[in-house]
Structure formats: C-alpha cells, structure tokens
Amino acid sequence: MPSRRRTLLKVIILGDSGVGKTSLMNQYVNKKFSNQYKATIGADFLTKEVQFEDRLFTLQIWDTAGQERFQSLGVAFYRGADCCVLVYDVNSMKSFENLNNWREEFLIQASPSDPENFPFVVLGNKVDIDGGNSRVVSEKKARAWCASKGNIPYFETSAKEGTNVEEAFQCIAKNALKSGEEEEIYLPDTLDVGASSQPRTSGCEC
C-alpha cells in the first residue's frame, strides 16, 4: 500500500484572457513557449509530477479560459481545488485590478471550508516585455495587495523566458499540500442490529 500513496493536488489557474495562463502552464509542464495567442476554450487540463520533501505529487492543473463567457462554468470547475493561482499581466492595469474579482468569485463558487486561509498564489507575468519599460503595475503595488489579502505569495514571472516559473509552481505545490494535510481516521458506523431488518425489494430492478 505505501508505495501507491501519492497525493493528487488540484490547481486552478485564473486571470483575465491574454495574461499568459496557458503559456505559464506550457512553460512549466512542457518547457515550451509560443508567441502565438490561442484562446483557451473552457479549460485545458495538464498533469505534472513533482517531488517535494521525498514525496511524489501529481499536480492536476486546470487552465481555465479567461473570457467572461466561460465564467458560468465556475462551480463545476472550482470544486475541490487545493490551490488557486491568480495571474495578471504587469503591463495591464485592468488585469491587475481584476484580481480582486477573480479571487472573490473563486471563494464564492468553490466555497472552501476555510476561505480565510485558502492558499492562493499571485503571478505577475510578462515581466520580459520591452525590457520592463511598458510595465504599469509596480512590484510594490502588487505586493501590497497580496499582503492585504492574507499574505498571498507573489512571484514575478516570464513564461517566455521561463523566469521564476519553476519557483512559482514549487510554491504552489507546497501551499496546495499544506491545505490538504489533516489526517483523520475513516470510521463509518457499524450496523445496529436492533434496527437491522430492512424490507427488501425483491427481484430485478432494471
């Protein structure tokens, strides 16, 4: 039994369309980058095995579509997530301002048992563009927002260059893991013999 004890972690990636969610994932899982923009339809799913403190994990990454028309998929997609990654483009103020909406929407839809401490990670992507000259959201501003939301870990990334991508996902795995660690004994009831005689339905039920 112990050999098969591997944990699966569900990671949701959210953020406005075009901020680079799919590119980050591709860089992380496949070590590839393409300049061409291809909108995600609904959601894409990728898996990646990670090792952390001598244990093996599988990250099940839900790369969602950023377009508003897909947001109705909410509950279905967010249910049972172990970690939520919020992505914005450091060159787009709008995408940063929307982080708040994404975060709130996620908490409403996924309704995690402990919303205060649900693990988020924020990624400011596309730091490579124009040598940083077209940047409109400062690192200071982003970190301040993260601090105000319960010290969300923050990374500045470039999916194109691969900057900080590995580090960010290591942190994501670590946080996802933290949230799912409580161990319990599984103990269903034992049949009470006094109330045991149930009427039976006989024959075939097809």
Add this chain to the structure above:
Amino acid sequence: MRRPSNFAFSTYDSFINEVQDDASISWRKRKKHFFILSHSGKPIYSRYGDEHKLAGFSATLQAIISFVENGGDRVNLIRAGKHQVVFLVKGPIYLVCISCTEEPYMSLRGQLELLYNQMILILTRSVNRCFEKNAKFDMTPLLGGTDVVFSSLIHSFSWNPATFLHAYTCLPLAYAIRQSSGAILQDVADSGVLFAILMCKHKVISLVGAQKASLHPDDMLLLSNFVMSSESFRTSESFSPICLPRFNPMAFLYAYVHYLDGDTYLTLLTTSSDAFYHLKDCRIRVENVLLKSNVLGEVQRSMVDGGMRIEDLPDDRGSRSGAVSSHLGQPGHATYSSERFDEAFLGVGGPAGLWHFIYRSISLDQYVSSEFSSPINSRRQQKRLYRSYQKIYASMHEEGIGPHKTLFKRDDNYVLLCWVTPDFELYAVFDPLADKALAIKTCNRVCQWIKDVENEIFLLGASPFSWWTDPGNTPLPEFAEISL
C-alpha cells in the same frame, strides 16, 4: 486517512497497470474503460493505466458532467461513432464507462451501478460525508490495494450472468447434502451471526440469514467477488469490515472469512466488531460437521461433474426422475446437423439443435445455466454467447416496452428463444437453423427437466428469509402456452 482494518492485499495489480496514459496508443485501443472519479475531478480508479497519469483525463470527464449539471440537466450517454460513453452520478462519486463493445446502454449502466456498490461494500456510503466536509477529499488512499477487486468485478461483466440477471446460482448437490450444510449454518446463525454463507467459487452451497434478514443477490455477487479476488483471504482466516450496499449502505458489518479448501469458503457476517473468536468457534463447528458428513467431498465431486448438460435433456416429460449429478442422460440426440458446422459440432449439442440455456427462478432469486458444450467450446464463443444473452435480457426488460413475454429471434449465430413468466425466465440458444416448433417443444422439456431436478440445482427454503412459494404448487405451463 486510513481504513481501520487488517488488510494485507496483494498489489500485483500494479504491475499489470504498466505506465499508460491517455496519450498512449495501447491505452486508446482498449475496448472497455471504467473510471471512478470524485466530483472535483480527482481520479479514484481506472481499469487501465495509472490514475495519476490520467488526472487530466479525469478532469475532462468531471468538466463534461459538471457542465451539463450546471445547466440543470444530467448526461447519461454520449455516442461517438462506435463508442458509447455512459455516465453514472452517485452524489460526489462519478462513474464512467467508455466502451465499443456494443453492449446495451442498460447493461453498461447496470455495470456502473455494480462498480459503485463494490466501492460501497469496501467503504460504506459514509464516504459521502468526507466530501461534504471537504470537497477536495482524495479517496484513493482509502481504497489502497483494492484495484484487483474492481478489475475482477469488471472481468465478471464478460462471463458471469449474475451481473445482469440479478440472481445467484447454486452448486448442484444432492438435496440431503445441501440440507445438512444448511442445518449447521442455521445452527451458527442462531448464535448471533447475521448471515452464514458457504460458497464454492461463485456458486452457493448453502446460506442462512438471521430472522427476517435477507441477502440481495447483488450483495452476494459483490461479496464473493471481494473475497475471491483478495488473495489474503486464501492464506489465513480473516476478519474484515464490509458493507452490504443493498442491505444497509451506510454501515459496516464484519466478515469472518475462511477457506475450507482451495475453492470452498465460509463467510460469517456479524454486527459486532469483537466477534472474531466467537466466529472462529462457529467456523470450527461448521467445518467439523461438513467434514463428518462429507459435504466437502461432495462439493469437489460436483465441481468435477459439472451441472446440467443439454445432451442429458430427458426425452419427454416424466420419463425419468432426473438426478443432475449422476449425468445418466442419453449420449445426446445427434440427429441434427448442418454442413456449415460439421467440424465444430460432431454430433454434440442437445436435442433439436439446443446449444445452451439459462433459467432464472424469480421467486428464488436464483438461476441455473447449462454447461457449455459443443459447439460453444472456445472462450471467444462463450463470450459471444454471453453477450447475446445480455443483449436479449436487456431487450426483454427494456423500459417502456418491456417486459416481453416471449421472443423468438434468428440471427447469423443463433436462434434465441426467450420466455418470461411471473415465475421464471428461460433463455435458450439453438443452432441458427433450428426448427421453431421443435425449439419451443424443447424449451418446455427444459422447464420440465428443471422442475424434476430443482431439489438439486436450487437452494429451496432452507431458511426463513427466502419468501418463495412452494414450487411444487407452481403449475408448470404446458408447452401449448408458448405460442409465438
């Protein structure tokens, strides 16, 4: 989380699941996939491949189910070319079958129900509470080592008629032998055992339940599958929590399991978690009686002799008293032959081209099927025959238009004759060129034969829980009644 039990399952199944994911061709070529996943898309079980490698595929399945659910609807079936994708949603547990076997939707759905109940047998439905508390709950550790239980159940979907008939079958035994094993089981049942079941492989020798407690045939199927597929039961006496989903899906019972010989095992079910030593004593008593009255020897003999053979079908009604285990029947009516089958069918098979039959007694929840004989020799032919039965059973019981009473169907492979009455169902398979009137007449002879030997092939009223009417009083329809 862990299961509170003394499990020591073998894990050789993990070697069978060589590294396969949804991108590998060998995985895609599989004809029939089964998946269990949680409502958050976390994989729980996959028949082929490694669940973790299939995490992305599992997420896709959840996305499809949840997307339809979001619209206030439910997805039951998707057809894509030759493939059927069948969905079953059981609260937080999703089950999916992807198949290109052309089995009816009803059959595949029934298989998913059994798969779900097999999981409930291992964990009880209390597992739902874990998901209520925590949607991201990962069930796989709880099911550690049970892959082989699911795989063996799925395999039985292609050979065991109990999986679609919802009935069990008995090992043919002389009436007195079954009676004496029933008596000792009744004796231990009276000492606080809920169910005492003596089985040989998937066939029942005898079973007894405490007052008013009744066992559903599906539960028996799942319990015997659980016991037979778990190697550790064979090597020592075991005590394990199990749940009978049709009896009470929410709570555990405790099963004491002991193999008396290579194939014969005694299962004692109790509600008390500290009854191990009591049940051990019960088993020793049962074993002593069985040895003294040579039940185990008779069981071995019956296993060797087999059950009803179509070659032994008596001539006409009343011509013989019929003892199934003695196989005294004539060497077969080899009068019928066809050039097409000359080689395969050298004078074997039953009269009038009868090849095989299954008879299900409705009041007893039991069925009996004839032994395979020529030309149904190879595993492939047997599987094809099995699929035909499964298909015809589904069409006889189709919602809306069923149940039908009689059906005579001729295709390239067989003539199929089905006869459904309030008391029994008969499914008989003939040579594709068989004569219709003769086939009908033969079916009546089969029914008469079954009545003649019912003491030996069925478990009759051994305990208070089976509420059947005395079959002696059930008038057997005359053959004139089956008119098509």
